[in-house]
Amino acid sequence: MNHGVNATKAFLKDLGDILEKKKAIKEKLYDGSLEIAFFPPYVSLAEASSRIETLRGTFVGAQNVYHEENGAFTGEISVSMIKEIGCTHCIIGHSERRHIIGESNSLIARKMQKCTQEDIIPVFCYGETLEEREKGMTVDIIDHQLRSGLEYVESETINNGKVIFAYEPVWAIGTGRSAKAEDAQDICNRTRSIVSDLKGVEPDKLIVLYGGSVKRENAGELLNLKDVDGALVGGASLKVDPFTGIIDSWMNG
Numbered sequence: 139m140n141h142g143v144n145a146t147k148a149f150l151k152d153l154g155d156i157l158e159k160k161k162a163i164k165e166k167l168y169d170g171s172l173e174i175a176f177f178p179p180y181v182s183l184a185e186a187s188s189r190i191e192t193l194r195g196t197f198v199g200a201q202n203v204y205h206e207e208n209g210a211f212t213g214e215i216s217v218s219m220i221k222e223i224g225c226t227h228c229i230i231g232h233s234e235r236r237h238i239i240g241e242s243n244s245l246i247a248r249k250m251q252k253c254t255q256e257d258i259i260p261v262f263c264y265g266e267t268l269e270e271r272e273k274g275m276t277v278d279i280i281d282h283q284l285r286s287g288l289e290y291v292e293s294e295t296i297n298n299g300k301v302i303f304a305y306e307p308v309w310a311i312g313t314g315r316s317a318k319a320e321d322a323q324d325i326c327n328r329t330r331s332i333v334s335d336l337k338g339v340e341p342d343k344l345i346v347l348y349g350g351s352v353k354r355e356n357a358g359e360l361l362n363l364k365d366v367d368g369a370l371v372g373g374a375s376l377k378v379d380p381f382t383g384i385i386d387s388w389m390n391g
């Protein structure tokens with residue numbers, strides 16, 4: 139719940155200006171070795187969609203969506219609505235939606251189904267709470283969340299890179315305390331084997347992000363881990379300088 143229309147406009151303008159100077163980042167966006175997707179609140183999606191038209195290699199997604207096509211679901215937004223406004227991606231199952239709003243694994247599975255059927259790339263978030271980690275339940279929790287979230291998702295969709303996985307330990311989100319590199323690597327690697335066993339896809343075909351207190355200072359290490367393909371960034375994406383700092387660290391790491 140950050141960045142209304144004006145803040146989104148200002149952010150993307152500043153980013154465009156900075157990219158004119160940061161040629162190395164721009165080159166990577168142009169050659170396809172770097173992709174950036176922005177997920178502002180619903181009210182800012184139209185602004186973001188029109189702004190990214192001039193920023194090659196960038197995409198816009200929603201932070202949430204409802205799985206029904208249309209009808210009496212007051213306050214909800216459908217997949218066709220976010221597509222119409224220019225979204226190609228949507229975050230599904232973010233920990234704040236699971237733990238604050240109370241979304242269940244079964245609701246999340248329906249949202250995953252609807253997005254993948256309608257060609258919206260879900261950024262599927264999963265991860266353990268601190269209590270679960272301390273009880274040694276991390277692997278069981280992520281295994282369960284992956285199995286239920288992917289229940290109605292076709293293997294081919296995953297093989298085609300049309301699902302993005304985002305391991306986000308709940309205790310690392312917004313706390314300034316990221317996972318240790320070896321733990322992020324371990325769970326991102328396990329994600330590949332769990333999904334490969336479950337859906338018969340090649341482990342290397344999965345796109346797996348790490349999220350949770352990613353910033354300039356730790357991005358070089360986290361984003362260059364073998365099984366980590368990118369980051370889902372919250373706090374450090376609100377201003378352009380720390381955000382592009384993450385990309386610089388990844389490139390220099």
Ligand code: PGA
Binds near residue numbers: 306310313373
């Ligand atoms: P953070 O948030 O980067 O501020 O920890 C991550 C997220 O909200 O997914």
